[in-house]
Amino acid sequence: MNVLLNRSGAIYERAHENEDRGRSLSCISTRDLSLYYGTKAAFKGVNLSIKPGSITAVVGPSGCGKSSFLLSLNRLAELIPGCRVKGIVQIGEHDIFDPDTDLTSLRLSMGMIFQKPNPFPLSIKENITLPLKEHGTVGKNELDARVENVLKEVGLWDEVRDRLHTPALSLSGGQQQRLCFARTLALEPKVLLLDEPCSALDPLSSSIVEDLITELRGKYTIIIVTHNLPQARRIADYIAFFWVRDNVGTLIEYGATEQVFNEPENELTEAYIKGIRG
């Protein structure tokens, strides 16, 4: 009981901190964004404006281009052979496809978590310090402090403080995923792109990671792809609903969560939410 009380106290304090930080975040907007694998379009013509500091859930059936959409936002899609992206993605005033864009700082400002937990085959601590060192943090004390801070932020510190030097792959799936959050948060991103972060986890780990995402609300702009509609409803402020139309992924509806769930504008959305289609 005590633990619960403390935890909610911490959440309360954090919510206030988060509000302050939230003010420095910028809006992400896409204009006529399309992505092609070879000649086949994964999604087409997506216009979306994402509020800073909010949690936006991207939902829809398999193959509707949700994950591809996420990959186009931090330009990771370019790594996939034969993949082309068209359109505009603006962060604040800046278009990320501008030739002047520094890819490294773009990726640093947009952290990404993947479906399958994928810590590197290094120790728990090294998973966090390797990216930090790469980006210029070198002092031992500073590194140690950062490691402790982010591990506390993801609620992993008490579980691993005595074995920071053991292989990260010896952790459980849920712990591995939280470690992936930690190494991403250590780089102080402004945006978090989450590609079904809970779907490869058991129910208990999944709910722990979900709580973590909720605690990050306001501090980061979060875009989460999920198959799990009840989860989307629990955590998201906004819902973006994708559907496959003529074999191409399309954004059908975008709005505040309760509005989309209670009074969807599009009948496809309604059918999907009620479980009739999709």
Place this chain on the structure above:
Amino acid sequence: MRDVLGRKGNGTGVSKRERLPKFIVWSAAILVSAVFFLILSNIVWHGIGQISWEFITSAPENAGRAGGIGPILVSTGLILGVSVAVALPIGLGTAILLSEFTRRDSIFGRMVRRSLDILAGVPSIVFGLFGFVFFSNLLGLGFSILSGGLTLACMVLPILIRSTEEGFRSAPGEYRMSAEALGLSKTTTIFRILLPAAAPGLAVGLILGIGRAMAKTAALLYTSGYVDRMPTSLLDSGRALSTHIFDLSMNVAGGNDKAYASALVLVSVLVVINIISFYIANNWLRRRIMTI
């Protein structure tokens, strides 16, 4: 005896229809192992009596009929050292280029891979001739440990590159994606994250390469030469163990006993190299990289 479904059989574990195929595959496997054990026991039987500390350390006398193989072991070690020192960086570099910087189906990659496969199948005597012409004559290295080692490096490279490349390719694609997402440079990704994953492939390639190279008498006859004195520099001629065995059994009357003893040493060295390399791949490298 029960079959996979747990049914009770006729006591032999196979139905009548399956007996013949089963007999054939078993006898093939037994035949192969039998040949290996026959060769091994033949070498051990004839060679073990002559192995002593004296034999391993002293110089050969009377064209190898008496004495030991000390200088020959040193020459062999130096030749292998040269070939590993040259082949490892070139092989690693090429493997990284092929797996991380070119697409698998690119024309360049396909050309390099095809030529490596052909190179791997070239007989050692052709390599020997090439080494003799190129390293010994053209580059003026003469009959020396250096030209022998360089020739062996050429022979080791194809198999080393291919197995290291496969090692890199078998590293999970998620590592590359998340490394990019964290803004890690290609260098960091390759040397800190992918190399540990590729290390077993590298070690296996090196073992197979070295094992093969140590046995390639023909290539070394042409390049590192016959001299059985203790080498004093890499530019000295040095007789390799396989060359020594060849010489004793073919050219020296009454040299058979020492040839058997030398063969036993060669086989033992190969077994030891195998064990060490697998140990390195499976324990040392992984532990070093995972727990600092």
